[in-house]
Amino acid sequence: MSPPPWTRYATTVTVVGEQVAELVDQGILIWFAEGAPEELHFFTVLHRPTVTTGGVRPGDLVRIDDRAFRVTAVGDVANDNMVNLGHMDLKANGDTEPPLPGDICLEKLPLPEPRPGTTLVIEGEAYEAVS
Amino acid sequence: MAEYKAVRVEAGRGGWGGPLTIKPTAERPLVYSVTGGGIHPVAQRIADLTGGEAFDGFKSSAPFDKIAVAVIDCGGTARVGVYPMKKVPTVDVHATSPAGPLAMFIQEDIFVSGVGPDNVKEV
Numbered sequence: 478m479s480p481p482p483w484t485r486y487a488t489t490v491t492v493v494g495e496q497v498a499e500l501v502d503q504g505i506l507i508w509f510a511e512g513a514p515e516e517l518h519f520f521t522v523l524h525r526p527t528v529t530t531g532g533v534r535p536g537d538l539v540r541i542d543d544r545a546f547r548v549t550a551v552g553d554v555a556n557d558n559m560v561n562l563g564h565m566d567l568k569a570n571g572d573t574e575p576p577l578p579g580d581i582c583l584e585k586l587p588l589p590e591p592r593p594g595t596t597l598v599i600e601g602e603a604y605e606a607v608s
Numbered sequence: 609m610a611e612y613k614a615v616r617v618e619a620g621r622g623g624w625g626g627p628l629t630i631k632p633t634a635e636r637p638l639v640y641s642v643t644g645g646g647i648h649p650v651a652q653r654i655a656d657l658t659g660g661e662a663f664d665g666f667k668s669s670a671p672f673d674k675i676a677v678a679v680i681d682c683g684g685t686a687r688v689g690v691y692p693m694k695k696v697p698t699v700d701v702h703a704t705s706p707a708g709p710l711a712m713f714i715q716e717d718i719f720v721s722g723v724g725p726d727n728v729k730e731v
Contacts, residue, residue: 500709507686514642514665516672516690520709554683554702561644562666566685566708578702579683 482600485533486559488526490595496520501590504570508597510563522591524563528598531560537601539567539583541591546583548599550575612637612659614731617677622703623722625714629731630697632660632676640665642691643681643701650701651679653725672696684708692718699723 491511496519500507508522533556537548546567552575558564559581566577571585589595614631632639639658641651642665655662660676678691679699689710691698695718703722706714 503709505685505709509686512666515669516694517686520686552683554681557644558681558683564644564686566683568685577684577704577707579685 481603482538483603484528484598484600485530485537486526486597486599487528488524488563488597490522490524490591490593490597492518492523492593493591494519494521494523497522498590501588504568504585504588506565506567506588506591508563508565508567513562513564524597526563529560529563531556532601532604533559533581533599534601535573537599539581540596540598540600541589542595544586544589546586546588548581548601549573549584550580550582552578552580554578555581613657615654615657616729616731617654617699617720617723618727618729619720620703620722620724620727623700623720623727624703624705625716625718626720626723628677628697628699628718628720630654630658630660630677632658636674636676637661638663638670638675640670640675640678640696642666642678642687648679648681648701649725650699650723650728653728654679654699657728657730688719688721689713 572582618627639655639660680687684704685708693713700721
């Protein structure tokens with residue numbers, strides 16, 4: 478039996494910028510926690526996180542409401558951005574090599590357009606002891 | 609009346625763009641740090657050398673026309689484009705290149721990346 482999933486991040490959408498829909502069409506969702514500077518809001522999903530543990534890695538699941546996306550790659554600074562700023566660049570491009578250091582790449586499926594109240598949860602297996 | 613000095617900001621290892629010459633003015637005094645964990649050391653160094661005012665963009669908001677330079681820790685998609693789009697000179701501490709939905713605004717004369725404190729030099 479596999480261990481129960483471990484929540485790496487959990488949040489609820491509060492405000493959706495006016496250009497988010499265009500980015501969704503390109504397979505991109507940009508997230509920042511509430512409190513991000515106003516100039517970033519137009520293309521951003523603002524949210525209020527409840528779990529900010531971080532540590533997302535390939536193989537994890539990103540759940541947006543009732544949809545689930547497998548993580549295929551994680552850029553070098555993606556976890557720092559997520560934990561420090563609630564910032565994520567989700568890209569549903571199926572890449573296994575992250576093209577940019579901030580990217581969290583997901584399997585290539587159509588992304589939903591978040592609304593206020595939409596939930597995002599990232600879960601994966603608990604880490605084994607790291608040697 | 610504050611006296612401001614210029615600095616030259618060069619691309620660091622693996623970085624792109626620049627060099628940029630940054631000199632705050634009385635009208636544009638702010639060294640605007642849009643980074644995790646408060647004022648980034650690169651922003652602090654630019655502020656220290658120029659006499660500009662280090663400002664944490666996640667703590668409070670600044671009018672765009674007061675910003676001399678934006679310092680970001682962007683992973684390549686979002687912040688890299690927003691400040692160049694608004695014609696604000698932009699310094700990314702990560703070694704990014706033009707990409708993302710606003711890539712067309714990221715030009716060598718307004719953007720430099722891979723920057724550490726050692727890449728900020730007095731003129």
